[in-house]
Amino acid sequence: MDKAQIFSLDVVIAIGIFILILLSAGLIWNYSREKIAIEETRNDMEIIARNALSVLIETKGNPNNWTSYAFNESNIKSLGLADEFLEVDSTKISSLSSADYSTAKTILGILGPNYEFGLDIDIWNGTDYTANYTIGLPPNATASEVVKAERFVLLDNSWTKATMKLWKSCEDATC
């Protein structure tokens, strides 16, 4: 009696191709999951940076004279550097500059995991924008994501560039 081969060569090839397709699908799944996670984080940071900068340069803050109060979350509901729309006030900038960083971050709504911010106020000197105020923390060498939002304002009737840098500090020792 002849013996039959249950596991023929064509079945082996078919299983090989099937495994190849399955592995490719798994690879795509993993790649797209990582890409979506990175883009979601970046989108979140873009929105937070733009909102924080808009609130700072377009509003007076709540209360308007927040510089007269002790700098904490119960006294200050919202931070604003403006006297009028896009006209920022040097006293308010100085107050924010000397304020507690963590409290400022919380009031500005920068609450994401390991999110840090740096705000640069550069004034036009006739030939270039020169740094006048640096508030918060500038991105360090281990920052994994950096988002920048730039707007133009008036400070003491001079053209001024306000740049908000929102960055994510490194979460583990591998990055």
Next chain:
Amino acid sequence: MLKKGIIFSLDAILAVIIAGVMILACFFYLSHTSTNLYQNQDIYKISLDSLTILEKDNTLKTAVETNSTTTLQLFLDSLPAQLCGDITVYTSSSSAVLSAQKTGCTAKNESTIAVRSFVANNFNVYYARMEAWYK
């Protein structure tokens, strides 16, 4: 003697090709998704900010009254390096009276336009229009 053969029919070949094409299409699509969702919003806001501060510090008013684009040109040239823009000032009857463009900017990519009205020359209304685009 018994000869061995492999059955690999046309429909199986087609199935493998389609699966391969779909996998490649997935990779291609995923690697080409846009990450610059806010670029147009950014240049629109910069344009609007520019017109607002130029109106508030009376640069637009002075430019119309002295018929000079020197300060407008200076402002445009101070814009970030990757950004291009031009400013045109119109009368209320839509005739252009002043125009300036950032130096070194010629070809226009996808652009945004912001418009702001202001008053000059004995309460006459003018419109400043700023078009901005990335280099």
